[in-house]
Amino acid sequence: MNAYLILDLSINNFESFREYIEKIPLFIKKHGGRYIVQGVEPEVMEGDWCPERVVILEFPSKENAKEFLGDTEAQPLFSIRHKSTTSKLILAEGCS
Structure with missing residues (x-):
């Protein structure tokens, strides 16, 4: 099942x-x-959620998405994102 x-x-x-x-x-x-x-x-179409920018990534599975987030080689890049942006991140599974 795809994950986002x-x-x-x-x-x-x-x-x-x-x-x-x-x-x-x-x-x-x-x-x-x-x-x-x-x-x-x-x-914005409804509500008070007003993100400045949005990124949506699709992965083949929830496990792939979590592996991406846990990739030790990518951690320095995630650190750059954390220091240079204000961000919120969620993981959601798609429909089968």
Whole structure:
């Protein structure tokens, strides 16, 4: 069953974040993932959720998504994201 990582982020330091943008696609692909939505400015349709940017990644399974997040080689990049953005991340399984 496919799984989705949904990232809501505001970029606080684009120069620092640039390295993450350039290098993280390799790790996404390594774990069978792909971009569904890549850093777009969403249009709010209901409610008070107002993310600045949204990224949605699709993985073949919840396990693949968790392996991506736990990849020791990618940790320095996640650290860059944590330091250069304000972000929220959720994992959701899709329908079979």
